[in-house]
Amino acid sequence: MSLVWVLLVAVSVAFAAATGRMDALTAAAVESAGRGVTLALGLVGVMSLWLGLMRIAEEAGLVAMVGRAARPVLARLFRDVPADHPAHGAIVMNVAANVLGLGNAATPFGLKAMAALEELNPHKGTATDAQALFCALNSASVQIVPATVIALRASAGARQPADILGATLVASACATAVALLAARLLRRLYPVPPSPAPGTEAG
């Protein structure tokens, strides 16, 4: 990520210099930094709500139950995660929340899953294959009803605001399949122990 980050910043400064937008650039940097904090703190409420509910579900055995139910699928995707690991339950709840379009529940469940997967991580600070796959899955959209887009279309006066549903589902399925495939196929390009081998820096 270091290289990507430096590249983004350097390209921005170069472009701003060329187009004379230095003031706007500085303002954007400062304002964005503040927005990062506002955004994170804005999550505290929903995060607490869903993590509280998740703990109840854990103690009632519900999380382990959904984890077991989805084991046939998860065991194939996350081969390095032991069968009884608590990460399974959190992963299922995250995916379910994503599919239902419950974005604000998906994030706390997903972070719970990341924390559970981190227990299996021997190289702190570097993502495991399972974590990379899980993040790739979350950076592809798997929701069934794109509620926000449909609402925007409705307010713009579409004849049938939801007529894009089928097309969106097909496109989402393609994106998700590519995310899973790419995460699996590209892992060899990014060896785990931090080493100066070529091709490792872009991560």
Add this chain to the structure above:
Amino acid sequence: MITAALETVSRWAVPLLLAGIPLYAIARGVKVYPAFLEGAKEGFQVAVRIIPALVAVLVALGMLRASGALDGIARLVGPAAEALGIPASALPMVLVRPLSGGAALGVVGDVLRAEGPDSHAGRLVSVMAGSTETTFYVLAVYMGSVGISRYRQALPAGLLADAAGFAASVLVVRALFG
């Protein structure tokens, strides 16, 4: 019909979970309220833990957008994108989607207003927005929450997924709506 059913599921899911999980737990003899407080306590820590990564990524992306680099790139790749079936008005979506969810919805709003929701571009940006995610934000939050700075294959995989979503959107919208 199917849409209405799916929307009902979405609308009922949260209330059902909020009531269902505690009810099931209390029937199983779980001390529900202390358990909730115990879990909720983590909410603040988790949110605070993602701040550094979120600031880093948002600053870089904010600078990128303010620098005008995206406009430059749009001019540069515009003709190629047009040849691939992405109209000029939909191009900002492709550039902005992995960087900012809010900006992507802004593009959807602009195109719907300028060309109408039932236009080709209107449908295309709608499908694009619905089938992809804000990759940089997701990675910053998820990886940042456990202190990971080397994302490895997650970043290329996430960006390739976005690219696949865009390509599929172009093909499917053309096939379904002509």
